Amino acid sequence: MANGSSNNQSTRTLSILVENRFGVLSRIAGLFSARGYNIESLTVAGSADPELSRITMVVRCEALLAQQILKQVDKIPEAVEVLDLTEANCVERELILVRVRAPEGKRTTLLTEAEIFRARVVTATPENYVFEVTGDSGKVEAFLDVVRPYGIDEMVRTGKVALHRNLMTKMSGVGQPVSSTAR
Amino acid sequence: MNAQLESKRHPLAGKRMTGAEMMIQVLAQEGVDTVFGYTGGAILPTYDAIFRYNVEHEARRSEQIQLIVPANEQGAGFMAAGYARASGKVGVFIVTSGPGATNSVTPIRDSMADSVPVVLISGQVARGAIGTDAFQEAPVFNLMSSCAKHVFLVEEPEDLEITVRTAFEIAKSGRPGPVVIDVPKDVQNWEGKFKGEGIYRFRGYENRMKSLAQARLSSQECADFYELLQKCERPLICAGGGVISGDAAGQLREFARTHRIPVVTTLMGIGSVDTTEDLSLHMLGMHGMAYANYAVMDCDFLITIGARFDDRVAGKVQEFAPRARYFAHIDIDAAEIGKVKSVTWSHVGSAKEALISLMQEGKGFQKDFSKWLAHVDKLKKEHVRNYDRESNKIQPQDVLECMNEITKGEAIVCTGVGQHQMWAAQYLDFKHPRSLLTSGSMGTMGFGLPAAIGAQVAFPDRLVIDVDGDGSMRMNLGELETATTYNLPIKVLVLNNRGDGMVRQWQKLYFGKRFSGSDKSLRQKDFVKTAEADGFGFAERLSDKANLKETLKRFAGFDGPAFLEVMADPEACVYPMVGPGMGYNEMITGDFIAGRTPEQNIDRESGPSDSF
Numbered sequence: 006m007a008n009g010s011s012n013n014q015s016t017r018t019l020s021i022l023v024e025n026r027f028g029v030l031s032r033i034a035g036l037f038s039a040r041g042y043n044i045e046s047l048t049v050a051g052s053a054d055p056e057l058s059r060i061t062m063v064v065r066c067e068a069l070l071a072q073q074i075l076k077q078v079d080k081i082p083e084a085v086e087v088l089d090l091t092e093a094n095c096v097e098r099e100l101i102l103v104r105v106r107a108p109e110g111k112r113t114t115l116l117t118e119a120e121i122f123r124a125r126v127v128t129a130t131p132e133n134y135v136f137e138v139t140g141d142s143g144k145v146e147a148f149l150d151v152v153r154p155y156g157i158d159e160m161v162r163t164g165k166v167a168l169h170r171n172l173m174t175k176m177s178g179v180g181q182p183v184s185s186t187a188r
Numbered sequence: 189m190n191a192q193l194e195s196k197r198h199p200l201a202g203k204r205m206t207g208a209e210m211m212i213q214v215l216a217q218e219g220v221d222t223v224f225g226y227t228g229g230a231i232l233p234t235y236d237a238i239f240r241y242n243v244e245h246e247a248r249r250s251e252q253i254q255l256i257v258p259a260n261e262q263g264a265g266f267m268a269a270g271y272a273r274a275s276g277k278v279g280v281f282i283v284t285s286g287p288g289a290t291n292s293v294t295p296i297r298d299s300m301a302d303s304v305p306v307v308l309i310s311g312q313v314a315r316g317a318i319g320t321d322a323f324q325e326a327p328v329f330n331l332m333s334s335c336a337k338h339v340f341l342v343e344e345p346e347d348l349e350i351t352v353r354t355a356f357e358i359a360k361s362g363r364p365g366p367v368v369i370d371v372p373k374d375v376q377n378w379e380g381k382f383k384g385e386g387i388y389r390f391r392g393y394e395n396r397m398k399s400l401a402q403a404r405l406s407s408q409e410c411a412d413f414y415e416l417l418q419k420c421e422r423p424l425i426c427a428g429g430g431v432i433s434g435d436a437a438g439q440l441r442e443f444a445r446t447h448r449i450p451v452v453t454t455l456m457g458i459g460s461v462d463t464t465e466d467l468s469l470h471m472l473g474m475h476g477m478a479y480a481n482y483a484v485m486d487c488d489f490l491i492t493i494g495a496r497f498d499d500r501v502a503g504k505v506q507e508f509a510p511r512a513r514y515f516a517h518i519d520i521d522a523a524e525i526g527k528v529k530s531v532t533w534s535h536v537g538s539a540k541e542a543l544i545s546l547m548q549e550g551k552g553f554q555k556d557f558s559k560w561l562a563h564v565d566k567l568k569k570e571h572v573r574n575y576d577r578e579s580n581k582i583q584p585q586d587v588l589e590c591m592n593e594i595t596k597g598e599a600i601v602c603t604g605v606g607q608h609q610m611w612a613a614q615y616l617d618f619k620h621p622r623s624l625l626t627s628g629s630m631g632t633m634g635f636g637l638p639a640a641i642g643a644q645v646a647f648p649d650r651l652v653i654d655v656d657g658d659g660s661m662r663m664n665l666g667e668l669e670t671a672t673t674y675n676l677p678i679k680v681l682v683l684n685n686r687g688d689g690m691v692r693q694w695q696k697l698y699f700g701k702r703f704s705g706s707d708k709s710l711r712q713k714d715f716v717k718t719a720e721a722d723g724f725g726f727a728e729r730l731s732d733k734a735n736l737k738e739t740l741k742r743f744a745g746f747d748g749p750a751f752l753e754v755m756a757d758p759e760a761c762v763y764p765m766v767g768p769g770m771g772y773n774e775m776i777t778g779d780f781i782a783g784r785t786p787e788q789n790i791d792r793e794s795g796p797s798d799s800f
Contacts, residue, residue, distance in 0.1 A: 024390060027341060032333045039334060076523035082338055082358060085392035 016045060017071045018097070018167050021060040021078060022052060022086035029083040033060065036077050042066050046099075046164030057085060061166045088169075095169035097141045099162060102127070103149070106156035107134045115155055122148040133158060198384020207348045208237035208376040211309065213384075214352040215253060216241070220280050222254040222271065222645050224264040228284025229324055231311030233376035235282070256645060256674060259666030261288050263638040265295025266664070268306045270642025272299075273625045274600055276435065278359050279306040279642065285313055286324030289370070290331065294632060296366045297335040301629030302456060303433055305364035307355045308336075314374040315343065328370040337365030345378035354388040361397045363521040364433055400520065403537030410549030413533055416514045417553065420489035422560040423449045426472065426501075429456030429628065430494020430519060431539050437461070437621040439543035440493065446547060448557050450564045452480040454495045456628040459618040464597055469564065473501040475610040478571035478764045478781050481772045483564055484509050485789060491516045494539045497528035498629065499769075505529060507771030518542045573614055574780040581757035582733050584608060584683045588615035588655070590737050591681070594744045599623065599651040602640040604660020605631045607689035610762045612655040634663025637680065641667060644676040651679070651744065658684040658708065658715070658753075665718065671749045672723035679744055680724075680751045682715055685758040693761050709758070719751035726750035 023029050030049055037044055045063040052059040064071060071089055079087045107115050107129070115134065119126070122144060124136040138148050142165060149157070200213060211234060215223065227235040242252045258264040261283045268279030283292050289310040299306045313322040332339045338358050340351045348371065355367040405413075417423060431440050437460045444451050444467050451461045452472040461468045469480040484490070490512045495501065496519070502508040505528055509515070515531040517524075522536045535542050575585040588611050595601075597617035602625045603609040609626055618624050625643055627635040640654035661682050671678050685692075691706040719727035726746040730739045730753070743752045763778030777783035 022392075024392070027343065028329055028333060028339070031330065035334050073523065073527055076527075079392075079396070080337075080362075080521070080523065082390040082393040 015068075015091070016063050016065050017068065017089060017091045018165060019060075019062045019064060019071065019075060020086075020088045020090050020167060021062070021075075021084060022057050023060060023081075024083040024085060025051075025056055025058045026083050029081065030060065032081055033078055033084075036074055037062075037064060040070075040074065042070075042074070046162070048164045048166050059166075061164070063165050090167045090169060093169050094171070095167045097165055097167040098139055099142060099145050099165045100137065100139045101145055101149075101160060101162045102135060102137055103152065103160040104133050104135045104158040105152045106132060106158060108132065111155060115152070118151050119148075122151070124148060198382070200382050201384035203382050204379055205382050206233065206237065206376065207345050207371070207378045207380070208233040209241070210349045210380075210382050211352050211371070211376075212237045212241045212253065213382060214349055215280060216251070217384075218278070218353070218356045220253060220278070222256060223280045223282050224256045224258060224267040224271070224642065225282035226257060226261050226264055226284065226288060228288050228311065230285035230313055230373045231282060231288070231309075231371075231376075233373065234309065234311065234371070237376075254645070256641070256670070258638065258641075258670050260664065261291035262294050262634070263641075263664050263667045263670065265292050265306070265308070266298070266632075266635050266638035267642035267645070267670075268308075269295055269299050269304050269635075270602060270625055270639030271646045272304050272306050272642075273302075273639070274622050274643035275646040276433075276622065277305075277646070278356055279304070280309070281306065282309045284311045284324065285328070285373075286326045288324075289326050289328045292368075293331055293335055294630075296332060296368060298627050298630040298632045298635065299366040300335055300337060302627065303364050303429060304366065305359040306366045307352075307359050308332075308366065308368045309352075310368060310370050311376070312341070312370045312372045315372045316374070318372065328368065332368040332370075335366075336368045339368045339370065341370045342372065342375050345375045345380060348375055348378075349383055350386040350388055353386065357387060358393075362400055363430075400537055403535070403541070405535055405537075405542055405545040405549070407549055409533075409535065410546055413516060413546060414550055414553050416489060416516065416533060417447070418555060420514060421557070422487045422511075422563075423447075423489040423491060423557065424469075424483055424487035425449050425451040426454070426484070426490055426492045426495050427451055427457040427460040428454040428493065428495025431457055431460040432494075432621040434494055434520060434539040436494070436538070436540035436543055439540050439547070441465075443543050443547055447550070447553065447555070448561060449491070450483060450561065452476070452483060454498070454501055454628075455613055455624075455626060457495060458613060458624045459621040460494075462597070462619045463617045464619065466565075469568065471613050473498075474503065474766045474768070475614065475762050475764065476766075477573060477614065478775065478777050478783060479564070479567040481764065481766065481775055482567050482571060482784060485511065485772050486563070486567075487512055489514045489516070491518075492531075493518045493543075494520070496521075496524045502528060503766045504769055504771040507773065510771075510773075571777070571782050571784075575760065576757075576780060579757060580733065581759075582730070582736065582754055584611050584685070584754075584756040584760055585615050586733075587681070587683060587736065587740070587754050587756065588612060590740050591653070591655075591744070592616050593737075594740060595651065595653070597623075599653050600625065600640075600643045600647065602626065602636040602643060602652070602654045604636040604654075604656045604663070605633045606657050606660060606691075607685070607693065607760070607762050608655055608657040608660070608683045610690075611683075614762075616655075633657075633660040636660055637664050637667045637671075640678045640680070641671055641674075641676055644671075644678050645674075648676075652677075653679045653681060653744070656680065656682050657689060658682055658686065658713075659688040661715065662713070668719055668724070668751070669722040675748065677746075677748050677750070679746070680719070680749075681743070682751070682753045683756045684715065684753050685756045685760065686711070687758060689758065689760070690762070692758070693765075696761070697765075697767070715753045716751070724749050724751040726752070729753045729755065731755040
């Protein structure tokens with residue numbers, strides 16, 4: 006884990022809109038690693054504007070430090086908008102694919118439990134089900150707790166993506182917009 | 189960035205030329221008169237283009253691009269940085285791939301840490317060979333992206349021209365810094381149409397720069413500032429390198445004089461006020477003047493401009509300026525506000541514009557700080573800098589004091605890093621900004637000599653002195669020859685204390701006098717012979733205190749590059765000293781500077797104006 010970790014650190018959800026140019030992701034990631042902070046999850050993909058990509062990061066660090074690193078990110082020429090969404094009014098989703106052991110006799114109960122989480126079976130073998138679950142971190146973790154006793158063979162997660170419900174500029178007192186220079 | 193668009197069509201627009209030629213054209217367009225650099229395989233086309241450009245401009249010498257070749261790429265980088273620090277213009281250096289580029293990492297990081305605008309063009313192996321561990325290949329983008337303000341790897345030759353232009357823009361704009369352009373060899377050799385205009389438009393960056401440029405203090409913000417100034421009794425300005433790089437020294441001086449507020453400066457801020465002026469309290473910090481640090485302890489309003497509470501300044505942050513009820517902070521970099529010290533009043537924007545607004549809005553402001561000024565004057569007299577004046581050995585401070593009588597604050601002084609650097613900061617006067625060039629944040633030994641070369645190139649007629657130590661001098665010793673090769677009349681003053689004095693000082697204080705790795709008394713280096721061998725017409729060693737003044741006079745007045753080695757007392761220590769991570773109340777002032785007792789320090793806790 007990161008050498009900068011301590012007990013009072015929470016996870017923070019950061020959202021960074023960047024121009025889609027060479028090396029920008031490594032520069033931004035470098036600002037965190039240079040300070041000894043581990044990125045817990047990282048998602049990069051296109052945004053509404055084809056020239057821009059949205060980076061969503063989950064980092065375990067104090068709010069003030071996240072704020073400082075984001076200010077440093079905000080100096081990178083490719084950075085367009087830099088937000089800390091941790092306390093903002095936003096929707097969050099994560100998608101996981103998980104292969105769970107499903108032997109004869111346990112399959113029906115497993116499917117019933119999966120139903121509670123609206124987990125979809127995307128493929129099956131005589132020994133396994135592969136579930137797809139979408140939701141916020143709480144739901145995803147709760148699902149994993151339920152299927153863990155059956156035996157999890159393997160799992161992949163996309164990492165969290167987040168979108169705030171309103172335009173950031175219209176919000177008051179929530180979220181911490183470091184900058185918003187997007188048009 | 190719009191100026192570029194409005195400028196008229198380039199006379200060569202539409203002409204076919206190689207990528208290398210385009211780069212040189214853009215350099216010329218940017219007003220570059222000198223490039224520093226070392227050639228090599230992957231940058232050959234660009235060096236060839238410089239050669240041909242200069243042949244073409246044989247008849248118009250002033251339009252040629254002078255090429256200064258160092259002994260090592262690190263030297264080129266510090267020359268470019270010295271040129272930039274002294275002149276305020278962008279310094280340019282050009283190196284080859286692999287080792288050329290990795291040797292440039294140190295000056296790039298150094299320039300980043302001190303906010304110096306330089307542009308590095310580094311050759312790279314051809315695009316097809318990148319990532320194959322080709323001969324002289326290094327991952328320049330990765331290395332430099334953690335060190336520089338920005339890095340470009342030119343992947344599309346059509347983008348080369350605008351990339352170079354953009355690099356200058358980024359280096360200069362906002363908080364200045366170094367920009368690296370990594371240019372594959374085949375991109376240099378590529379042929380295409382020169383456009384003569386164009387720049388990358390980074391929309392976020394452009395908007396941020398625009399709002400920075402437009403950022404002005406509102407009347408209300410100014411009124412808030414003056415309200416604090418009205419409420420306080422003991423205001424103090426702390427000026428940093430941002431005042432110098434932001435070209436705000438004139439405004440700062442005027443502001444301080446108008447309201448009669450004393451000024452301390454950081455190492456990088458030296459020269460922002462004339463150190464001989466009565467309001468100047470010189471440098472604060474770890475090795476700041478005792479009176480400057482006491483003033484910081486006593487002030488109740490600290491107005492910080494273009495400085496960032498670096499650990500060598502703030503020491504133990506919680507105890508920094510303990511009696512300051514208000515902190516104001518002006519900086520061009522939003523990330524510096526509140527980074528170390530939370531402040532009462534802040535402004536992100538140009539120091540110059542902020543000071544202009546404050547002065548306009550503060551015309552009617554009246555407040556008498558004479559009690560505080562009298563206190564500060566008393567501090568200045570009681571805790572004056574001093575050293576062992578009775579010793580038979582040459583004291584390094586004495587050398588600098590005598591030098592100061594000759595230069596009178598008018599010289600450009602470069603330094604290495606260590607004790608001599610701190611003594612130069614303490615014992616020399618600086619009347620103008622951009623006259624102390626020193627590696628402040630990175631603390632790079634070996635900075636002084638190449639920086640002096642760069643500064644002398646920028647100002648051929650000014651007196652440029654490199655105050656160096658024997659350790660720092662060894663680091664880039666090869667550049668002595670560069671000074672004589674180009675007949676640059678720099679004055680190299682080596683204070684030889686046979687070792688790494690600052691390290692020794694720490695070992696004395698904190699490591700039981702175990703001088704591990706720092707003692708060089710058995711080294712055989714004959715600096716004078718070295719300087720002679722490298723063509724210095726003046727190369728002398730001074731060991732007799734009696735000859736100090738006379739020798740320095742001949743040295744400083746010598747017509748041409750001059751080298752003087754002074755055998756200085758290796759036991760001399762830099763005082764005052766605030767130990768690493770300590771508060772100013774733990775400052776030790778040594779045997780020769782009067783210090784305050786802890787009781788005297790604490791005594792001043794009482795009401796705002798009673799004790800003054």
